[in-house]
Amino acid sequence: MNKSGHKGIFTLEGIDAYLDREARLETTQLSDRLWTVSDGKYRSLFLEAQHSVIAFDTFGTPAKARAYAAEIDRITGKPIKTVIYTHDHLDHAGFAADLAPEAEIVADEMTRQVVALRGATGQSRVSRPLSGREHRFEFDGAEFLLLNRGPVHGTGHLSAWFEVEKLFFSSDTILPNARYGLLPDTHLTNFVGIMRSYLDLDFERFVPGRYEVTDRAGFETGCDYIEAMQISCQKAFLDFVPIWVEDAMAAYVRDQLGPRFGHLDGFDTHCGPTGMRIVHHYLMGGWGLEDSPEPGILLAD
Amino acid sequence: MTKKPDHSPADAPCEHCGIFSVPGSDAIQGAWRDITYSPVRDRIWTASEGIYRSVFVEGRRGILAFDTFSTPGGARAYRGAMQRVFPRKPVHTIVYSHDHLDHSGYAADLAPEADIVAHDLCNRVIAGRKSDGQIPANEVWSGERRHYDIDGIEFELIYPGPTHGDGNVAAWFPSSGLLFMVDTVIPGVGYTFFPDWHLSPYVPAMRRLLELDWDIFVPGHFWVTDRAGFIANLDYYDRMAEHAQKAIAAGYDPDEKADITAYTREHLAPEFGHLFRFDEYATLNLARYMHHYLTGGWGIEGNMSAPDEPL
Numbered sequence: 251m252n253k254s255g256h257k258g259i260f261t262l263e264g265i266d267a268y269l270d271r272e273a274r275l276e277t278t279q280l281s282d283r284l285w286t287v288s289d290g291k292y293r294s295l296f297l298e299a300q301h302s303v304i305a306f307d308t309f310g311t312p313a314k315a316r317a318y319a320a321e322i323d324r325i326t327g328k329p330i331k332t333v334i335y336t337h338d339h340l341d342h343a344g345f346a347a348d349l350a351p352e353a354e355i356v357a358d359e360m361t362r363q364v365v366a367l368r369g370a371t372g373q374s375r376v377s378r379p380l381s382g383r384e385h386r387f388e389f390d391g392a393e394f395l396l397l398n399r400g401p402v403h404g405t406g407h408l409s410a411w412f413e414v415e416k417l418f419f420s421s422d423t424i425l426p427n428a429r430y431g432l433l434p435d436t437h438l439t440n441f442v443g444i445m446r447s448y449l450d451l452d453f454e455r456f457v458p459g460r461y462e463v464t465d466r467a468g469f470e471t472g473c474d475y476i477e478a479m480q481i482s483c484q485k486a487f488l489d490f491v492p493i494w495v496e497d498a499m500a501a502y503v504r505d506q507l508g509p510r511f512g513h514l515d516g517f518d519t520h521c522g523p524t525g526m527r528i529v530h531h532y533l534m535g536g537w538g539l540e541d542s543p544e545p546g547i548l549l550a551d
Numbered sequence: 552m553t554k555k556p557d558h559s560p561a562d563a564p565c566e567h568c569g570i571f572s573v574p575g576s577d578a579i580q581g582a583w584r585d586i587t588y589s590p591v592r593d594r595i596w597t598a599s600e601g602i603y604r605s606v607f608v609e610g611r612r613g614i615l616a617f618d619t620f621s622t623p624g625g626a627r628a629y630r631g632a633m634q635r636v637f638p639r640k641p642v643h644t645i646v647y648s649h650d651h652l653d654h655s656g657y658a659a660d661l662a663p664e665a666d667i668v669a670h671d672l673c674n675r676v677i678a679g680r681k682s683d684g685q686i687p688a689n690e691v692w693s694g695e696r697r698h699y700d701i702d703g704i705e706f707e708l709i710y711p712g713p714t715h716g717d718g719n720v721a722a723w724f725p726s727s728g729l730l731f732m733v734d735t736v737i738p739g740v741g742y743t744f745f746p747d748w749h750l751s752p753y754v755p756a757m758r759r760l761l762e763l764d765w766d767i768f769v770p771g772h773f774w775v776t777d778r779a780g781f782i783a784n785l786d787y788y789d790r791m792a793e794h795a796q797k798a799i800a801a802g803y804d805p806d807e808k809a810d811i812t813a814y815t816r817e818h819l820a821p822e823f824g825h826l827f828r829f830d831e832y833a834t835l836n837l838a839r840y841m842h843h844y845l846t847g848g849w850g851i852e853g854n855m856s857a858p859d860e861p862l
């Protein structure tokens with residue numbers, strides 16, 4: 251048994267040491283009210299309001315959630331009264347019961363449904379579901395925008411725009427590098443179109459859900475990379491590449507995209523898995539209703 | 552049965568090009584595929600182009616075909632194969648196993664006038680997708696079991712719960728002792744990174760099919776197997792789930808391919824190294840399962856439980 255007894259969906263008895271493994275988090279101040287926190291791979295953000303803290307996500311283990319709470323307490327000395335789930339996945343939003351068990355949990359209505367269905371231990375149920383594309387979130391003197399313009403990653407994905415700071419936060423969508431791996435649970439039909447639509451917001455800094463903070467140009471490069479990968483993967487069919495062989499796909503997309511994107515961190519090792527994932531999107535036609543061409547189909551309103 | 556809508560846009564970059572958005576796919580999409588075919592039992596035949604496999608059944612007036620193969624050229628070759636076996640019998644019915652284009656994407660090329668049968672969960676995705684060449688069904692059913700008697704062909708369609716894709720159904724021919732299901736049990740290790748597999752309910756849902764009386768299993772890929780092969784394949788998934796958690800517990804990251812490959816060789820090869828395509832796909836299988844445990848399952852389908860009650 252680990253300290254809190256929260257195990258997500260793990261069933262292995264020997265998993266507790268992993269769930270309790272001590273985490274070292276690094277916090278960086280972004281403005282007088284915003285901080286970003288990273289464990290070296292995953293990244294999130296919290297906001298210091300007048301009398302409390304609004305924390306995005308929880309990190310992916312009970313130990314990391316507790317370390318996140320300790321970091322917030324160390325910096326602000328204020329209680330976490332609100333946790334906003336960016337999406338349903340446990341590696342980002344799985345352990346609110348360890349982060350702030352009394353907090354109000356805010357998330358999209360579709361996230362609420364998946365969280366309730368999953369019943370993972372440690373993932374607190376959503377107490378304030380939101381529906382629709384846009385919400386001006388106001389609490390304890392803080393104000394910012396939460397946005398869900400359609401299925402991009404996970405279920406009920408919310409991004410946040412902080413107008414005052416000209417800062418955009420979107421977890422597990424665009425990365426500052428090419429470390430997309432297998433693009434787990436990413437909905438490719440509308441991904442680039444929706445993510446690019448956020449460029450209508452005035453932001454200069456972009457905080458991703460993994461790796462380092464980047465800027466608007468870095469965000470645009472990320473959109474360009476996935477879009478180029480989608481085109482390259484279609485061309486792989488036309489060029490009779492054996493798309494079911496990872497080495498062949500890796501060689502093909504590396505050759506096609508290397509000159510333009512080879513400078514991105516992780517490109518050499520990740521372009522193969524990413525290519526495999528995207529080429530199967532075209533082979534199979536997308537996965538589920540999330541990949542319908544009309545993305546509004548899954549907005550809860 | 553109601554009239555089927557046409558999803559072929561006038562400005563498509565090719566003829567029945569699925570969801571391709573770049574021009575030039577006609578060469579590969581339209582390429583003829585060599586299809587082999589053989590009788591399985593009674594009036595049930597199986598057809599394969601080497602990787603994909605399906606079944607077709609002779610009726611009194613015509614042919615009932617499952618799925619369409621993976622390209623327009625494959626669909627036309629599938630029709631050609633059936634016509635060689637039954638030259639005077641048209642394909643009057645297509646049954647979709649599930650929604651994916653590589654199995655059921657090209658009815659417009661196989662038999663555009665045929666009636667099409669699909670589960671409601673499958674047809675909703677097809678209707679939303681509007682893929683060029685994939686015709687929505689005009690006979691849609693819901694629930695877990697539906698008996699059909701079409702042109703003297705008696706069979707049952709069974710939806711055991713979320714497994715792979717949407718509305719994926721097994722076809723059971725009780726009098727022949729034959730079960731057909733696509734993209735679930737496949738000989739060898741799992742396919743690549745288990746694309747669109749719903750791993751939480753998958754094994755319990757599939758095991759429900761063992762309650763039925765059959766001794767031949769026809770998968771959607773590679774070769775025909777039996778009940779023992781079916782059971783052994785599901786056991787592989789259980790072991791992969793266990794190994795994925797062990798790898799996470801040991802500190803492995805599913806995004807670090809070299810590390811996962813090393814783990815796979817050390818811990819999985821002794822038990823599974825003899826399986827078809829182990830070297831190609833075991834690492835991807837493990838990485839996908841690790842993502843499952845880290846993220847918690849994907850969407851509604853990936854977080855449902857398979858029904859506990861018998862079929």
